[in-house]
Amino acid sequence: MTLTSSIAWLKRAQTEGFGMGAFNANTLEQMQAIAMAAEAEQAPVIIQISGNAAQHIGVGNRIVGLRLVAAMGRVVAETASVPVILHLDHGRESEVLQALALGFTSVMFDGSELPFEENIARTRELCETAHSMGAAFEAGFGEVGRAGVPGMEEGELTDPSRVAEFAARTMPDALAIAIGSVHALKRKEVSLDFALLDAIRAVVEAPLVLHGSSGVLDDSICEGIRRGLCKINVATQLNGAFTRSIREYLTAHPDDVDPRKYLGPAREAMMEQVRERMRMFGVSGRAA
Ligand code: G3H
Ligand code: ZN
Numbered sequence: 001m002t003l004t005s006s007i008a009w010l011k012r013a014q015t016e017g018f019g020m021g022a023f024n025a026n027t028l029e030q031m032q033a034i035a036m037a038a039e040a041e042q043a044p045v046i047i048q049i050s051g052n053a054a055q056h057i058g059v060g061n062r063i064v065g066l067r068l069v070a071a072m073g074r075v076v077a078e079t080a081s082v083p084v085i086l087h088l089d090h091g092r093e094s095e096v097l098q099a100l101a102l103g104f105t106s107v108m109f110d111g112s113e114l115p116f117e118e119n120i121a122r123t124r125e126l127c128e129t130a131h132s133m134g135a136a137f138e139a140g141f142g143e144v145g146r147a148g149v150p151g152m153e154e155g156e157l158t159d160p161s162r163v164a165e166f167a168a169r170t171m172p173d174a175l176a177i178a179i180g181s182v183h184a185l186k187r188k189e190v191s192l193d194f195a196l197l198d199a200i201r202a203v204v205e206a207p208l209v210l211h212g213s214s215g216v217l218d219d220s221i222c223e224g225i226r227r228g229l230c231k232i233n234v235a236t237q238l239n240g241a242f243t244r245s246i247r248e249y250l251t252a253h254p255d256d257v258d259p260r261k262y263l264g265p266a267r268e269a270m271m272e273q274v275r276e277r278m279r280m281f282g283v284s285g286r287a288a
Pocket of ligand 2: 090144183211212233
């Protein structure tokens with residue numbers, strides 16, 4: 001299949017009450033792990049690359065990174081029998097434009113650090129650009145904190161009194177909200193703020209997105225999906241499975257030097273973790 005837009009899938013997730021899994025990749029093996037899991041589960045899938053991951057893949061040049069990812073993503077989708085969406089996660093303005101030009105089928109602009117009016121103006125313009133190219137657009141309102149980054153650990157919950165205006169004036173296909181999760185937690189310890197989720201859901205029509213799901217308790221994620229979360233972002237949990245596998249292999253085989261020996265099992269381990277998340281989100285079998 002060619003790369004697919006996520007617009008119809010997000011609407012379907014909203015109507016039918018399941019969560020589209022959006023899985024972050026930092027390497028070719030991780031992209032493959034996500035696609036292999038989707039194939040095995042017969043699930044539509046969002047493979048997402050953050051601006052920071054593009055910087056790593058492009059050896060410091062984010063645009064080169066995006067070009068490499070676009071090429072790999074195209075082939076990954078073409079060799080899959082299930083719908084694959086290629087999404088730019090947490091993009092800057094220049095990265096959003098470049099990703100669209102390169103054929104990404106979905107982009108996120110993260111303007112959470114901007115003042116309200118400027119965030120609206122930039123978000124709206126980029127949303128229109130994405131739509132003119134047939135791509136889906138994710139906006140964000142509120143700031144999900146980030147563990148381990150001094151000054152960013154706290155974040156800022158989505159303001160329920162302003163979110164309706166933000167959504168109405170930007171018209172995104174999906175809206176990322178901050179309801180208590182924190183990026184990059186290595187253990188599941190956080191519960192979501194359901195009163196806040198309900199308040200947002202009551203005034204926003206766009207499908208809602210959960211960032212930082214790795215640190216959120218599974219019951220809380222499931223309840224969140226029941227209450228209207230439609231796209232669930234997962235990164236740290238997958239990196240954990242991938243890296244644990246490599247650590248175990250190298251501890252058991254300290255003299256091996258062939259990267260295929262440990263990257264192969266790491267890809268399998270991450271695939272299993274993605275499959276488990278897909279089943280939990282209720283997206284397995286939806287592409288069948
Ligand atoms: O944008 C990516 C996600 O929000 C992933 O967060 O690493 O806590 O799962 P996570
Ligand atoms: Zn995120």
